[in-house]
Amino acid sequence: MKSIMKKYKLVLFLSLLIYSCNVVSQDDNDWSQSTITNLEDKITKTEGTIRYFVDPKMSIIERNNLIEMAAEYMKQNLMLIEESYLRDSVYIVLVRDKDEMIKYAGGRISGISMLKDYYVPENMICCIPKVLKHELMHILVLLKWDPLIKKDVKHPDWLTEGLAVYADPKAEDLADLTLEEKYVYFYQNNKLLKLDLLTKFPSISDDPTQIKIAYIQSGYIVQSLVERYGIQKLKELWIGNSDFEGIYGICLEDMIQKIDEELDQKFNRED
Ligand SMILES: [Zn+2]
Numbered sequence: 001m002k003s004i005m006k007k008y009k010l011v012l013f014l015s016l017l018i019y020s021c022n023v024v025s026q027d028d029n030d031w032s033q034s035t036i037t038n039l040e041d042k043i044t045k046t047e048g049t050i051r052y053f054v055d056p057k058m059s060i061i062e063r064n065n066l067i068e069m070a071a072e073y074m075k076q077n078l079m080l081i082e083e084s085y086l087r088d089s090v091y092i093v094l095v096r097d098k099d100e101m102i103k104y105a106g107g108r109i110s111g112i113s114m115l116k117d118y119y120v121p122e123n124m125i126c127c128i129p130k131v132l133k134h135e136l137m138h139i140l141v142l143l144k145w146d147p148l149i150k151k152d153v154k155h156p157d158w159l160t161e162g163l164a165v166y167a168d169p170k171a172e173d174l175a176d177l178t179l180e181e182k183y184v185y186f187y188q189n190n191k192l193l194k195l196d197l198l199t200k201f202p203s204i205s206d207d208p209t210q211i212k213i214a215y216i217q218s219g220y221i222v223q224s225l226v227e228r229y230g231i232q233k234l235k236e237l238w239i240g241n242s243d244f245e246g247i248y249g250i251c252l253e254d255m256i257q258k259i260d261e262e263l264d265q266k267f268n269r270e271d
Pocket of ligand 1: 161
């Protein structure tokens with residue numbers, strides 16, 4: 001009886017082992033070497049409308065986690081902008097670090113989102129893992145909202161970046177604070193950018209500290225607008241030629257003053 005049990009366990013163990021090997025190799029087989037120009041060093045897999053490109057050294061577990069994470073980020077971002085689905089194809093190219101970004105963006109930046117055109121084979125995000133959710137928001141808005149713009153209008157970067165920062169504040173350097181707490185910290189220490197500088201962001205200066213502040217400041221302004229007036233108003237601003245006063249009833253400068261005054265009250269009361 002004992003030896004039969006032993007044999008049975010051995011057979012069970014071996015068949016489980018064979019089964020798990022099959023599962024891994026099958027998963028692995030879903031990935032193939034990319035033949036897309038400039039992405040030949042990546043392996044690729046398509047899942048729905050998204051095609052992933054990653055370093056072949058990335059383990060199968062990491063790759064599966066990435067796909068799960070991207071799907072979740074996409075769902076959360078769609079909910080945030082009150083859109084229900086994305087039918088467009090998107091390439092997600094995940095790079096190791098900012099040095100590798102030089103190849104795709106010409107500089108040591110964290111990420112870039114581009115629509116398909118003559119030079120870009122498909123709607124594309126290229127980024128380090130940390131900013132994937134941020135970049136996904138950029139591409140979502142480019143695909144969902146930009147086609148609704150009647151005239152060819154370029155949005156101010158505080159709005160574009162602010163929406164992406166609002167979608168993923170964790171990608172910013174917040175040192176365990178919330179977006180609001182970090183904004184308040186800059187506000188109380190007189191470090192927030194003046195409006196003329198903020199509206200020129202990100203081409204404001206070579207000062208990386210100022211650029212970091214601009215991202216957080218923009219993110220909090222967008223958060224405040226969405227919390228007070230809803231995402232549909234922000235969408236109106238996006239597709240309505242950025243006519244801030246026409247949409248919100250007061251100019252941006254007065255709106256920022258209103259936000260700051262409310263923070264004054266909130267934080268003084270809590271003190
Ligand atoms: Zn961005």
